[in-house]
Amino acid sequence: METSTQRLEMRIKARRKLTPEIEEFTLVPEGDTALPSFTPGAHITVETPDGAMRRYSLINDGQNPQEYVIAIKREANSRGGSSSMHEKAVEGTTLTVEAPENEFELVDAKKYLLIAGGIGITPILAMARHLCANGKPFEVIYCSRTAEDAAYLDEISAFEHATTHHDQGDLELLFDFWDRLEKPANEHVYCCGPAALMEEIKGLTGHWPDGHVHFEDFNPVDVVRADDVPFKVTLAQSGKTVEVPADRSILEALRDAGLHTVSSCESGTCGTCKCGLIDGEVDHRDHVLMDEEKSDHIMICVSRAKSGDLTIDL
Numbered sequence: 001m002e003t004s005t006q007r008l009e010m011r012i013k014a015r016r017k018l019t020p021e022i023e024e025f026t027l028v029p030e031g032d033t034a035l036p037s038f039t040p041g042a043h044i045t046v047e048t049p050d051g052a053m054r055r056y057s058l059i060n061d062g063q064n065p066q067e068y069v070i071a072i073k074r075e076a077n078s079r080g081g082s083s084s085m086h087e088k089a090v091e092g093t094t095l096t097v098e099a100p101e102n103e104f105e106l107v108d109a110k111k112y113l114l115i116a117g118g119i120g121i122t123p124i125l126a127m128a129r130h131l132c133a134n135g136k137p138f139e140v141i142y143c144s145r146t147a148e149d150a151a152y153l154d155e156i157s158a159f160e161h162a163t164t165h166h167d168q169g170d171l172e173l174l175f176d177f178w179d180r181l182e183k184p185a186n187e188h189v190y191c192c193g194p195a196a197l198m199e200e201i202k203g204l205t206g207h208w209p210d211g212h213v214h215f216e217d218f219n220p221v222d223v224v225r226a227d228d229v230p231f232k233v234t235l236a237q238s239g240k241t242v243e244v245p246a247d248r249s250i251l252e253a254l255r256d257a258g259l260h261t262v263s264s265c266e267s268g269t270c271g272t273c274k275c276g277l278i279d280g281e282v283d284h285r286d287h288v289l290m291d292e293e294k295s296d297h298i299m300i301c302v303s304r305a306k307s308g309d310l311t312i313d314l
Contacts (some may be wrong), residue, residue: 005045005264006099008033010068012091018071018151022119023086024059027068030094038062040130041104041123041190041216044070045264047096049088051255053266054081057122057192057216058100061129068097071151073119098264104216106130109188112138113180115201117193118149123216124192125152128159143167143175143197177204184208192216223249223267223285223302231305235259235314236278250300250312261300261314268302275299276313281306 010027018024029035039062043055056070074086089095104123106112112131116124121142131138139161144150146166156162167173181189181204189212191201198215205213228246233253235242244253251273254261264272268286277298283306286299298312 038100120193280310
């Protein structure tokens with residue numbers, strides 16, 4: 001397996017409810033550990049109480065931080081990430097956290113358009129705060145189902161050029177971005193939110209200059225699908241065989257069996273859980289492996305058996 005990044009032991013100093021489904025968590029380091037700094041748009045990877053690794057955007061200022069602040073929505077189909085944090089990550093809980101990374105970095109531009117949907121407001125809020133503090137011109141468009149569902153609504157609304165929109169779950173009331181995006185402008189667009197929102201923005205900005213539209217996407221690939229079937233995976237180093245249910249990944253099945261494995265993104269994008277494949281036919285669902293690697297490697301966080309069983313180098 002590939003090695004992971006620096007890991008920090010952090011304690012939940014405080015948590016507060018932002019909406020019925022969103023909780024804010026303030027994490028502080030254990031001991032005298034100095035926290036790595038970060039820039040707007042950065043995220044940390046948190047090992048949840050159930051052992052799942054999940055990425056969450058940082059909201060607070062990253063210059064010489066004394067704490068990390070994140071906000072987490074409880075997802076209806078949680079696989080041990082958000083549900084674990086909401087149910088078990090109480091004040092005083094110690095969590096393992098990977099140092100900040102930023103794949104959604106603000107570039108230097110004359111002006112910015114920040115678009116958020118739902119919990120996607122977290123990196124957008126950090127960017128808006130930073131741009132406001134530095135006197136940079138920007139506009140925010142924040143969409144949610146209802147005002148009650150919108151975290152940080154009051155703060156976003158207070159920015160000079162901010163639009164908030166609530167569609168009440170009615171497709172006829174969705175925000176119309178076309179007027180705003182029809183003509184490419186001398187600005188950079190940053191978008192974070194549900195997959196449907198980001199696909200819409202991608203479609204509406206296809207004629208924009210390359211590199212002017214940026215997306216933060218934590219939506220994983222389809223770890224499990226409706227037609228998936230159970231199979232067995234044998235760990236060559238120990239000889240142990242583990243059942244992988246139709247609704248669990250190999251990584252989750254190993255974790256459920258009490259076997260520790262190294263992972264990070266758990267969405268098939270980072271390469272941390274890459275394992276050698278000894279036997280079996282794989283349904284590769286990751287975005288990491290090169291074609292020439294797929295005959296003898298597997299990303300156990302998302303990929304599974306195409307047919308029959310698997311033997312992996314663990």
